[in-house]
Amino acid sequence: LLAEGCVTDAKGRAVTGGKGKVYQGEVFTVRIPPPTPAEPEGQDIPLDVVYEDDDLIVIDKPAGLVVHPAAGNADGTLVNALLAHCKGSLSGIGGVERPGIVHRLDKDTSGLMVAAKTDAAHRGLAKQFEDHSIDRAYLAVVWGVPRPTEGEVEGNIGRDPKNRKKMAVVGEGRGKYAKTYYSVVERLGTRTALVECRLATGRTHQIRVHMASLGHPVVGDPLYAGRHGRQAGPTGALPEDVKKTLVDGKGQALHAYILGFTHPASGERLQFKSKKLNYINMLCDIFRSV
Incomplete structure (x- = not known):
């Protein structure tokens, strides 16, 4: 609570x-909070299916969609959508509240996810996440331009002692080890940059925490960008039309655009690239002229 x-x-x-x-x-x-149903039910929620076979399904999750039921989100989640789409044929390893769920994206982070239809597929995918052999790349619009323009961020991530809703870079002996590679793709005007981030580990809020720790939080991030999240940039107040776009936007400008893994049944290496970059592209167009 x-x-x-x-x-x-x-x-x-x-x-x-x-x-x-x-x-x-x-x-x-x-x-x-309202009680969470013991067993989620299928709901007719549209899914953008990128790939599907008898073992797994890859979807492009929209921002605003919670992955699984929890306090405050009893239904209307990705799990409810998957149950309806897959007719209940999902891995049970994650328990009744998380059928098929091998990994997660934050509610307001969009992009590619893979879910398991069988327990064998779940185990195979989970092992790859554990071994960090999954290829995951994200695009983010961040405040400022990171220097150097290419590098890595290392630092244990754990609960922020001052705000339990947030994660933070913590000292040795606390939290879990985390490592992120970043590269500036494009400098957008004078205020922001488009950055590619690749995960060497997968911790809660990892990219959001690591980029904020560099002093370059993700645009639109209500937790880690502080007052810069949707209201102002580091160099001062934004034009009203830009501010309105951020306030009315889809959360943090962070999109999981590449997902690659070895198929747990066939052994084939699969690589997917998201085509749904509308929000990221829109922000890039806006900030190029600001």
Whole structure:
């Protein structure tokens, strides 16, 4: 409940830490989220299917779609869509709430994902994620231009001690090791850059945390870009039309555009490239002239 922001103090501020003392007379409000169904049901939610066979399915997830049911998102998720599309033929290794789910993308991160239809396919794909042999590349529009324009970011990632909804680069002995390779694809005007990020590991919010740690957070990121997320750039206020585009946009400008893996049944190496870069391309066009 704390992590989900369901506990607030008398002034309406979220209580995210569990180590603080409670004193007599203090008043807190606890919001109980709706219960999550024990077994998600299939729902007719459109899917952009990139590839499908008897063992697995590759989809291009839109921004705004939650991957699996959880507190606050009991249905309307990718899992509900997959259950309907695959007629219930999904791997059960992830449990009743996550059938077929081998990996995840954040709600507002769009792009390519693979789901397993069989337990054997799930095990084979999970092993590749564990071995870091999956090829994953993302495109991101970030504030500023990283220097050097090509490099790597290393740093353990764990829960932010000041905000349990966020992750952060933490010291040795805490969190999990994470490594991201980045390369500037194009400098966009004077404020932003288009960057390709490749994952050597796969931690929660990894690219968002690592780029923010460099001082170049992802445009539109409500968690890690601070006041620059949708309202202003590092060099000052944005034009009103640009600001409106970001406020009305689809979350952080981060898209998983390449996904490659070895098919767990056939042994064939498969490589997919997303064609749904509309939001990224739109932002690039906007920032080239700002």
